[in-house]
Amino acid sequence: MEQDLLGTSVALAERLRATLGDIVLTGAEMAEYCRDWHGDVQSGAVAVLRPRDTAEVSAGVRACAELGLGIIPQGGRTGLVLGGVPDAPEDQVVLTLERMTRIRQIDADDFSAVIEAGVVLEAFKDEAAKQGLFFPLALGAQGSCQIGGNVSTNAGGVNVLRYGMTRELVLGLEVVLPDGSVFDGLSSLRKDNRGIDLKQLFIGAEGTLGIITAVSVKLLPQPEHVATALLALNSLPDAIELYRRARRQCCDLMSAFEFMPPLAFQLAQEGIPDLQLPIAPEHPAYALVEISGSGLVDIDDLMARFLESAMEDGLVVDGVIAQSQAQAKNIWLIREGMNEGQAKRGKHMRTDISVPLSRLADFVAEAEAAVLAEMPGAVCVSYGHVGDGNVHLNVLPDLSLGEDSVDAQILKSKKLVNAVLDRFNGSISAEHGIGRLKKPDFVERLPETRRQLLLAIKNAVDPLWTMNPGCQIDRT
Structure with missing residues (x-):
């Protein structure tokens, strides 16, 4: 049977090549287009299509429709929910937009x-x-x-x-x-x-x-003036209170407000070994604050006055303000390097959750406690975007239990976190999407009226279900 499927796939690929020419890739060249960013999943496809313009995309779509092939559209392959990874290699092609760069x-x-x-x-x-x-x-x-x-x-x-x-x-x-x-x-x-x-x-x-x-x-x-600060705090609730104050005092000039645990610094250095730390990693919580603007607004003075009052009131216990673009970039590398560090530690449970801002600190506390009560050897890493209620509560499994238990730990921690999330009326996907990875959890929580609306739109626009089949929602 496996040999028959392989033969069918080869025949389909040759028919695509006969119709579409040199935009068709097959064989070993497809491997990089058939795996996820973290390397956790490796799949396959009948072929990879690499169109150069809209006309070639259109021709590729028509050819796949005639052959009954599903199409997996793909961008830079940085997604985290398997939205661009084939899950039926014998019936699907990848269509990458990487050559359409004008x-x-x-x-x-x-x-x-x-x-x-x-x-x-x-x-x-x-x-x-x-x-x-x-x-x-x-x-x-x-x-x-x-x-x-x-x-x-x-x-x-x-x-x-x-x-x-x-x-x-x-x-x-x-x-x-x-x-x-x-x-x-x-x-x-x-x-x-x-x-x-x-x-x-x-x-x-x-x-x-x-x-x-x-x-x-x-x-x-283009913002002419940007002020970036990395601040040490006594707790995540203090970070929420600091954000409330920043939202009022800096108003719409505040462009970012991130929170991180002290573990962020260790993970960032694991991901970027030569990364320099501008502040001691010994405090319970950290906030990365950025305000920016142009014209007559004095951004540096605004940041200084905002932090002066926050430190006087004990909300901020230590901090550093970037004095150059290079220093600001280094501060942001701490936030970005966390992901690299987590990836280097191996497979782990990643979340992309949103809850009401007013309940963010309570959610993190309850969810982390739920995980550690059942999985005492695991490590919780909670960080994210305070201003929009988006938290990435990731769980690094206890590797001392052996590789065979890692997948079980990941599944268990996801269920524990989602159970708390449901009590907070939050979302399982704040910004990453649904893809294939989150589809079971999405469908499980999908109200029937919304499901019927989604199916009605899908059936009207894509009646043959050829566009990214298996992503977000199934026919039934």
């Missing part, structure tokens, strides 16, 4: 740009900056993640507090639909109230309704 237009007067889906986020931000413009989406993976994937997953990141999720930065989309036709909605209008806003169907849909090939986005003036 910045079609940057309009400085309109504060907008049109970019293709395969443009790397950091590369686009750099090009915009050359014209004094700013695209505020900021992620740890921005050196490799792509714009199409950012939109398809409605990516969050560290600047959501001020600028919102990716959804709020998108003006228009170009999308190849499941029948190969192209929806051209690349408007740069800020106000367009002509009925249902169709682009919103595809933002956060993770490629289940179509393949985003180009995006029109908002740009802003």
